Each structure stands twice: as structure tokens, then as C-alpha cells.
């Protein structure tokens with residue numbers, strides 16, 4: 342079936358004129374490799390498990406699953422990811438130093454991503470300080486000794502709503518996504 346060229350289609354041109362719409366606007370076809378469906382977005386609130394290959398690192402070092410920014414965590418409260426005994430369960434905001442190390446050590450590992458925090462397990466999850474360092478979130482810089490108190494305060498007062506205000510969850514445009522490989 343041959344469709345008419347809607348750009349030259351008189352009834353639409355009249356309608357555009359009547360609406361005062363002199364620009365055609367931009368639209369994109371839905372691409373399931375890049376775009377979340379409504380159902381996927383809903384599932385992403387509670388968390389979705391995936392492999393590294395499905396994860397993207399954005400140019401600002403935050404993490405994305407398809408066209409949504411995400412938080413990331415692994416199964417192991419108890420600090421198994423750091424390999425250094427017990428620690429409060431920790432979630433990531435960015436493709437930070439410690440996440441890169443986990444990726445190198447465990448290429449088969451599955452990770453959870455979500456647009457909201459996981460439920461306390463049994464303690465509240467804490468943000469990864471390497472992620473704050475990677476993003477220099479609100480000037481966080483643990484490497485500067487004289488800045489230490491300030492950085493400790495940023496870490497202590499961190500909340501996810503602030504993070505998503507600076508790094509909006511959704512949607513990340515396809516131009517950005519197409520230019521990226523997965524974190525592999």
C-alpha cells in the first residue's frame with residue numbers, strides 16, 4: 342500500500358495552518374531496543390534484573406537502561422561486592438570505580454536497576470561514595486583532605502530525589518543512546 346505524502350496533503354496543511362503550527366515537530370518511531378514500554382517503566386520502579394550488556398553508561402557517567410536513568414544494586418547486602426566483609430547494602434548512581442571493578446571481576450553477574458530505591462534490607466541502603474566521587478556530586482571530593490568535612494556532609498545528606506532533580510530519570514534522547522555502547 343502506498344501512503345500519500347502527508348507533508349503535501351492539503352487537509353493536513355490546512356489543519357496545521359488553522360493550528361498555527363508552522364513547524365512539523367519531531368517524532369520517533371518506537372524502537373524496543375532503545376525505548377521502554379509503559380509496562381517496562383512500571384516494572385522499573387520496583388527493579389529489573391539484567392546483564393551488563395543491557396546497561397549503558399551515559400556521557401555524564403550516570404547509568405541507563407534503555408531511555409531511562411537508573412539506580413543499580415546487586416544482591417549482596419553484606420558487602421560481598423567489595424569483598425571486604427560486612428557493609429550496609431549500597432546502591433550506585435554511576436559507572437564508578439567500584440562498579441567497573443565488579444564488572445571486570447564478574448562479567449556474568451546480574452545486576453538490579455530501578456528508578457526508585459530498594460526496600461530496606463533490613464537497614465536502609467546507602468549511596469556509593471565512589472559514585473558521588475565520579476559525578477563530583479555537589480562538589481563531593483573525598484580525595485581533597487581539607488574538603489573532607491564538606492564531602493562527608495554531602496554523603497550524609499544525599500537523597501535520591503536531589504539526584505534525579507539534577508539527572509532526570511526519563512527520557513534520554515535516542516541520539517544520546519545510539520552514540521553509546523553498553524558498558525561491556
Ligand SMILES: [Zn+2]
Pocket residue numbers: 432433434435436437438439440469470471472473
Ligand atoms: Zn558506585
